[in-house]
Amino acid sequence: MSNELPGAAGDLAKSHPSIWTAYAELGAATANAGNLSERERRLVKLALAIGASSEGAVHSHARRGLAEGIAKGDLEQVALLAIGPLGLPRAVAAGTWISDVTDT
Numbered sequence: 089m090s091n092e093l094p095g096a097a098g099d100l101a102k103s104h105p106s107i108w109t110a111y112a113e114l115g116a117a118t119a120n121a122g123n124l125s126e127r128e129r130r131l132v133k134l135a136l137a138i139g140a141s142s143e144g145a146v147h148s149h150a151r152r153g154l155a156e157g158i159a160k161g162d163l164e165q166v167a168l169l170a171i172g173p174l175g176l177p178r179a180v181a182a183g184t185w186i187s188d189v190t191d192t
Contacts, residue, residue, distance in 0.1 A: 095144070130156060134166050138182040139174060146185040160190045 093101050101108035119129055130153045137145035150163050163186050170179040 094148075126156060127158060130158060131162070131166055134163065134186075135169070138167060138170050138178070141178060141181070143181075143185050146182055147189055150186045150189040154190060163190060 092098060124132065130149060134146065134149040134153060137149050153163050154160070164183060167179050167182040167186055170182055
């Protein structure tokens with residue numbers, strides 16, 4: 089996986105590197121604040137992105153999940169789990185966003 093960030097995040101990192109560095113450090117601090125495994129953290133972040141209806145974040149976390157060895161079916165199950173709390177339409181949308189990444 090490339091270290092090059094896509095889209096607007098990459099633009100921000102290039103134009104404001106100190107802000108991006110601080111943001112990355114915050115991410116590292118939150119990751120190390122508890123006992124969740126990397127896999128668990130990635131799936132939680134995917135679920136949060138789905139809950140926030142953030143297509144870009146769903147793409148990002150699905151892409152990173154695949155790169156980290158998380159099975160396509162496990163990523164898809166996160167979208168299915170959204171049916172109860174978020175409703176079928178949002179879960180279906182999330183499933184299509186995950187498929188955008190997993191079916192390429």
